Amino acid sequence: MAASKMVMASLTHFRPLTCAAAAASASYPARLVPHPPDLVKWVQRQGGFVHQALKIAQDSSHGLGLLASEEIPKGSELISLPEHIPLRFGSFESDGGDEINSVLVDLARQIPEELWAMKLGLKLLQERAKVGSFWWPYVSNLPEAYSVPIFFPGDDIKNLQYAPLLYQVNKRCRFLLDFEQEVRRALENLKPNDHPFGGQDVDASSLGWAMSAVSSRAFRLHGKRLPDGTYNDDPMMLPLIDMCNHSFDPNARIVQEQGMDNAKMLVKVVAETPIKQNDPLAINYGQLNNDLFLLDYGFVIPSNPYDTIELKYDGALLDAASMAAGVSSPSFSAPSLWQQQVLGQLGLVGEAATLKVSLGGRELVEGRLLAALRALLAKDVQSVEKHELDTLKSLSAEAPLGVANEVAALRTIIALCVIALGHFPTKIMEDEALLKKGVSSSSELAIQFRIEKKSAIIDVMRNLTRRVKLLSSKETATAQD
Numbered sequence: 312m313a314a315s316k317m318v319m320a321s322l323t324h325f326r327p328l329t330c331a332a333a334a335a336s337a338s339y340p341a342r343l344v345p346h347p348p349d350l351v352k353w354v355q356r357q358g359g360f361v362h363q364a365l366k367i368a369q370d371s372s373h374g375l376g377l378l379a380s381e382e383i384p385k386g387s388e389l390i391s392l393p394e395h396i397p398l399r400f401g402s403f404e405s406d407g408g409d410e411i412n413s414v415l416v417d418l419a420r421q422i423p424e425e426l427w428a429m430k431l432g433l434k435l436l437q438e439r440a441k442v443g444s445f446w447w448p449y450v451s452n453l454p455e456a457y458s459v460p461i462f463f464p465g466d467d468i469k470n471l472q473y474a475p476l477l478y479q480v481n482k483r484c485r486f487l488l489d490f491e492q493e494v495r496r497a498l499e500n501l502k503p504n505d506h507p508f509g510g511q512d513v514d515a516s517s518l519g520w521a522m523s524a525v526s527s528r529a530f531r532l533h534g535k536r537l538p539d540g541t542y543n544d545d546p547m548m549l550p551l552i553d554m555c556n557h558s559f560d561p562n563a564r565i566v567q568e569q570g571m572d573n574a575k576m577l578v579k580v581v582a583e584t585p586i587k588q589n590d591p592l593a594i595n596y597g598q599l600n601n602d603l604f605l606l607d608y609g610f611v612i613p614s615n616p617y618d619t620i621e622l623k624y625d626g627a628l629l630d631a632a633s634m635a636a637g638v639s640s641p642s643f644s645a646p647s648l649w650q651q652q653v654l655g656q657l658g659l660v661g662e663a664a665t666l667k668v669s670l671g672g673r674e675l676v677e678g679r680l681l682a683a684l685r686a687l688l689a690k691d692v693q694s695v696e697k698h699e700l701d702t703l704k705s706l707s708a709e710a711p712l713g714v715a716n717e718v719a720a721l722r723t724i725i726a727l728c729v730i731a732l733g734h735f736p737t738k739i740m741e742d743e744a745l746l747k748k749g750v751s752s753s754s755e756l757a758i759q760f761r762i763e764k765k766s767a768i769i770d771v772m773r774n775l776t777r778r779v780k781l782l783s784s785k786e787t788a789t790a791q792d
């Protein structure tokens with residue numbers, strides 16, 4: 312988990328393709344131009360609906376947001392966008408076969424599916440560069456900079472201290488540096504009229520801006536209706552709607568509605584609860600862990616109930632954890648034949664094995680890990696065979712293989728947590744002292760992220776320790792009966 316051995320790639324040494332605009336702060340990022348057009352009026356002029364009580368304003372430390380200037384009843388329609396307002400990549404595949412589109416479509420084909428935000432980002436960059444773009448009133452209102460880790464200085468990437476996230480950040484940085492070369496090659500001999508970005512140079516930093524603008528603001532909604540009646544997944548940017556900030560306890564939600572003519576799709580926001588005067592609108596971006604919130608959106612949620620810790624299923628590590636927990640001669644690194652079969656069913660051995668397992672979140676212990684521990688700490692195959700795999704995977708199935716087995720499994724996980732905590736170079740107290748001293752906004756985010764990861768591990772340990780105590784006391788009570 313330690314960061315020290317990772318090779319760091321960072322985009323901060325690249326010239327940002329941004330306009331010098333009003334002074335930015337972490338809580339109020341400057342927009343692309345100092346005084347952008349009025350977004351609400353633009354949406355209304357385009358035939359969209361905006362509830363009269365909605366205003367764009369500063370929303371605590373979340374940047375801009377939509378605030379209610381008066382009470383709004385539950386169920387009210389808040390915003391409605393006609394079909395031509397969302398910015399989609401699709402619109403450029405269907406724009407015809409001119410040179411500009413074919414260059415962009417070819418470039419988009421080189422983007423891996425998991426980085427879908429870059430594909431739509433190409434469209435966004437094109438609209439940003441195009442003089443007289445239809446979407447300029449929207450694009451000019453976008454933040455000039457993003458707080459996602461690809462833009463952190465190298466030291467702050469290390470400051471995240473969590474290998475799975477460092478890996479993802481590095482992967483994105485490397486992709487952007489490679490893709491910059493691809494874009495340059497594709498643009499080098501184009502005639503000025505065929506240049507998709509109005510002749511402007513596109514570097515890794517401007518690509519990163521576009522990818523972050525999309526990952527932090529786009530929604531994956533229904534696209535075209537397919538012949539079987541289902542819809543394809545269509546990422547799109549929703550002007551004005553994307554001013555809504557996130558909450559796990561939202562007061563609004565996005566709905567898609569078929570228009571009167573049945574062909575057009577309307578995207579709306581409706582009030583999910585009554586909204587009080589001066590309350591910000593909040594929608595739920597999804598049940599995401601802090602890795603995704605930081606990577607895609609550039610913020611971290613304190614005490615995020617969906618935050619998880621990623622570990623690798625590794626026999627030697629489990630033997631070490633098990634022995635540290637006082638289990639005598641565990642067999643994780645040399646499972647018997649029947650145990651290997653169970654591991655195979657759990658996808659933890661074999662060619663197609665997925666060794667990534669997680670702790671924390673709603674499940675607390677990933678079912679596959681729990682079942683493996685229970686099975687590998689079991690005395691015999693018969694006791695394991697009595698149970699469905701789903702029972703063995705469930706933490707709410709109380710001690711299916713007996714109290715001693717359960718206590719050994721849970722203690723092993725607690726010891727794994729201790730090992731995982733030991734991989735972080737700093738302790739929470741030290742992190743908090745650093746935050747108190749005052750650090751840059753990217754260091755602050757990195758430190759908050761690692762505090763949350765360590766807290767998530769500690770929460771798992773506390774919860775499992777409680778379970779062990781309860782089981783042990785029940786066992787003592789039974790023995791005394």
Ligand SMILES: C[S@@+](CC[C@H](N)C(=O)[O-])C[C@H]1O[C@@H](n2cnc3c(N)ncnc32)[C@H](O)[C@@H]1O
Binds near residue numbers: 556609610
């Ligand atoms: C869809 S945009 C919302 C509008 C944005 N606040 C703005 O100023 O344009 C998403 C961005 O808002 C901020 N944000 C949204 N919800 C947040 C939250 N709960 N905590 C911190 N930042 C949040 C993050 O910067 C995120 O990338």
